[in-house]
Amino acid sequence: xxxxxxxxxxxxxxxxxxxxxxxxxxxxxxxxxxxxxxxxxxxxxxxxxxxxxxxxxxxxxxxxxxxxxxxxxxxxxxxxxxxxxxxxxxxxxxxxxxxxxxxxxxxxxxxxxxxxxxxxxxxxxxxxxxxxxxxxxxxxxxxxxxxxxxxxxxxxxxxxxxxxxxxxxxxxxxxxxxxxxxxxxxxxxxxxxxxxxxxxxxxxxxxxxxxxxxxxxxxxxxxxxxxxxxxxxxxxxxxxxxx
Amino acid sequence: xxxxxxxxxxxxxxxxxxxxxxxxxxxxxxxxxxxxxxxxxxxxxxxxxxxxxxxxxxxxxxxxxxxxxxxxxxxxxxxxxxxxxxxxxxxxxxxxxxxxxxxx
Numbered sequence: 001x002x003x004x005x006x007x008x009x010x011x012x013x014x015x016x017x018x019x020x021x022x023x024x025x026x027x028x029x030x031x032x033x034x035x036x037x038x039x040x041x042x043x044x045x046x047x048x049x050x051x052x053x054x055x056x057x058x059x060x061x062x063x064x065x066x067x068x069x070x071x072x073x074x075x076x077x078x079x080x081x082x083x084x085x086x087x088x089x090x091x092x093x094x095x096x097x098x099x100x101x102x103x104x105x106x107x108x109x110x111x112x113x114x115x116x117x118x119x120x121x122x123x124x125x126x127x128x129x130x131x132x133x134x135x136x137x138x139x140x141x142x143x144x145x146x147x148x149x150x151x152x153x154x155x156x157x158x159x160x161x162x163x164x165x166x167x168x169x170x171x172x173x174x175x176x177x178x179x180x181x182x183x184x185x186x187x188x189x190x191x192x193x194x195x196x197x198x199x200x201x202x203x204x205x206x207x208x209x210x211x212x213x214x215x216x217x218x219x220x221x222x223x224x225x226x227x228x229x230x231x232x233x234x235x236x237x238x239x240x241x242x243x
Numbered sequence: 244x245x246x247x248x249x250x251x252x253x254x255x256x257x258x259x260x261x262x263x264x265x266x267x268x269x270x271x272x273x274x275x276x277x278x279x280x281x282x283x284x285x286x287x288x289x290x291x292x293x294x295x296x297x298x299x300x301x302x303x304x305x306x307x308x309x310x311x312x313x314x315x316x317x318x319x320x321x322x323x324x325x326x327x328x329x330x331x332x333x334x335x336x337x338x339x340x341x342x343x344x345x346x347x
Contacts, residue, residue: 005248008263010246011260012261019253031257
């Protein structure tokens with residue numbers, strides 16, 4: 001029957017484990033594990049031997065090959081030395097893997113079903129045969145590599161969030177950043193200049209039609225010239241402040 | 244809470260050792276050593292020498308048993324092997340074959 005089994009944290013099994021049902025390993029297993037259900041290896045779990053099951057979720061250490069008929073997911077903190085294969089293979093940031101990794105079968109539901117676990121890695125592999133490099137670390141790399149590109153674009157405008165660039169950048173879609181920079185620039189620049197400009201801006205509505213002051217377009221036009229102005233102003237301010 | 248559970252349908256060939264409670268509903272061939280309680284469920288088939296604080300047998304066990312506290316064979320349980328334990332009970336309906344040493 002599909003009953004679940006647990007190897008507790010204080011237990012050591014020296015031998016083979018096989019059968020039906022799912023298995024959770026929080027202790028140590030010295031031997032092969034082969035079950036029909038899912039296998040979870042907890043953070044403190046250690047296995048020396050091959051592991052096969054339906055869906056393998058690894059947070060601990062494994063010295064041996066991993067074979068999941070549904071998926072193999074390496075969570076953060078996982079350390080695997082051995083080959084990994086399954087229709088879905090996920091290696092989360094913070095997981096270490098050394099060995100040959102192969103995704104076979106249908107990766108169809110990978111993107112949809114996998115939670116945050118392997119977002120970064122999954123899309124890279126999903127494309128498929130091409131994404132079967134011998135070096136697992138290379139896969140982990142793609143995520144950060146792709147990140148910087150969009151990150152730079154964002155960094156220009158919003159000064160405060162530089163931290164975003166690596167981790168969050170890929171998650172935050174491009175549409176988000178553009179709207180932010182515009183509003184931020186507007187408030188930032190007036191402030192930098194001094195309180196005066198805002199006053200001017202507030203004044204125009206009263207004298208809307210006065211051609212003398214092209215204030216109305218000001219909010220839109222200023223930005224281009226403002227850029228250098230800001231730098232000058234800020235520098236001056238900095239100097240003054242230092243003085 | 245049981246530290247280790249060997250579910251029905253699962254087979255372990257080898258040794259199990261630890262310091263926590265072990266519950267077996269599946270199959271075990273090898274040796275079982277723990278400092279805590281051992282429970283052999285009704286569906287379990289165990290061919291192993293067992294060492295633990297206590298042992299409760301509702302399934303089948305073949306092997307020598309050493310318990311620091313007690314051994315209980317439940318109704319329907321079957322145990323073949325020598326037993327060394329301070330306390331030992333055999334429920335009505337249980338079967339047992341082996342030597343008993345209660346001097347521990």
